[in-house]
Amino acid sequence: MDAVVAEGAEDPTLEIRELRSGEEASLLACFNETFAQIDVTFRPRSMETWRWAFERNPAGRRIFVAVSEGRVVAQYASLPVRMLLDGKPTHFGQIVDSMAHPGYRRGLKRPGIFVRTALPFFDRYGGADKDVVMFGLPVPQAWRVGKTFLQYEMVRELCTLERDAQSSVALPPGPAELEVVETDRVGEWIENLWRPFQPSQRCLAVRDAAYFGWRYSDHPSHRYVFGIARARGGSDARGLAVYRRGTFAGKDAALLVDWMVPSGDRAAGDALLAWAAGRAQAESAPRLSALFPTWEPWSEHFQDRGFRVRPTRYFLVARNFAKACDMGWLRDHWYYTFGDFDLV
The missing domain is CATH 3.40.630.30 (Gcn5-related N-acetyltransferase (GNAT))
Known part of the structure; x- marks a missing residue:
């Protein structure tokens, strides 16, 4: 702003x-x-x-x-x-x-x-x-x-992924062997997810316990819910989604604010999507929205699950102080979600 x-x-x-x-x-x-x-x-x-x-x-x-x-x-x-x-x-x-x-x-x-x-x-x-x-x-x-x-230089225009939260077409349920548990506090499970997630991205914010605790758990006015996908009855986390009911660009929405799921673990991703969709529907939210760079494999997977690309009024600009981080490189390699910006 x-x-x-x-x-x-x-x-x-x-x-x-x-x-x-x-x-x-x-x-x-x-x-x-x-x-x-x-x-x-x-x-x-x-x-x-x-x-x-x-x-x-x-x-x-x-x-x-x-x-x-x-x-x-x-x-x-x-x-x-x-x-x-x-x-x-x-x-x-x-x-x-x-x-x-x-x-x-x-x-x-x-x-x-x-x-x-x-x-x-x-x-x-x-x-x-x-x-x-x-x-x-x-x-x-x-x-x-x-x-x-x-x-300032232009990196890209931001587009969201959006799904009708009250659609009669249900998302595929998560695999029976997985469950999603909710919390609003960080724990060791964050580090257990963060370590294997790092190598999958070339450019991303550090998503460790210190960051998640500050950005989400300790926010003075917004309430975020962590959904943790894990083996049913187990303790090892396989994926994380951060959920918030709020607004984006003036529109009421259920928001997938952050997403830390290895791109190869579609089962954990589907379990978290089903969880978020269930919350959104129960809260009578009109839409479920997420934000990824267009090249991110999860962007394509979300579209396969009925999300549609929607333009926004926002555009990402930057100024770089290292030659390796030019605008083209940032556009092609920077992983971000809603939570990487101060909008939600």
């Missing part, structure tokens, strides 16, 4: 730097005031949600601000993500909540406060030995500014 609004005069007292302790309330006030002016559906963010996102992320935090007379008037920030690229650890940064408060914006003809806050952010955090890719899902105005001044 990014925002750039309102023209304003130059401020010779403006200071651009990393966020300092004690400025959190001013930053949050700037965020809430700015986004309320451009999004009629916007709900003010609480300090608890802000602290969850920016202070408890196991990968750290990245925030630059512009401060005028003790008040935050602009921000450029990211949620850092621990990544594996061909098995090697590194970091990406998801650009979120970047904004310029009304009164401090400049148009495209000359860089304004939004751009002037972003440039030192990239210098500080971007690099082959730092965050090798910065990415986001910008609003159109932020995309125009980003590609003009900040070297």
Whole structure:
């Protein structure tokens, strides 16, 4: 989410730097005031949600601000993500909540406060030995500014997979020898799934207990349910789906937020799909939605199970700081789900 609004005069007292302790309330006030002016559906963010996102992320935090007379008037920030690229650890940064408060914006003809806050952010955090890719899902105005001044490039448009959750055509039941158990807390089973899942992908976020605990279990306002596929009566997990009833792009939906199932284990995948479809139907959700890159084998399998590809208004953009991570490579190798973005 990014925002750039309102023209304003130059401020010779403006200071651009990393966020300092004690400025959190001013930053949050700037965020809430700015986004309320451009999004009629916007709900003010609480300090608890802000602290969850920016202070408890196991990968750290990245925030630059512009401060005028003790008040935050602009921000450029990211949620850092621990990544594996061909098995090697590194970091990406998801650009979120970047904004310029009304009164401090400049148009495209000359860089304004939004751009002037972003440039030192990239210098500080971007690099082959730092965050090798910065990415986001910008609003159109932020995309125009980003590609003009900040070297944003297009990776791909996002398409969801969607199925009528109240369809009379049932999904195939999972194999009788498998069961799906529910929990909302992480445990050792996460690590037992994560280790064998890693080699199947060349580019993906680290999906270990620290990540799942922060991203899902500890979220201050959203409730996520973990569905774990395992042998009936056993304890060894074979696959994981993360489920949430919520909205995407303004539409009510049952959402498969995350999916960690080896591509060869179609039995575990079908068991989890049947479980998610059952929850969606019981909750009277109008649709069941998932998100994968188009090349991912699970995308094809979901379509075989009656899901249809649906375009969205979102497009994924990035700036790379390592030659190996160009836009074509990211498009062809980056594994993601809904949970890799700040939308659901």
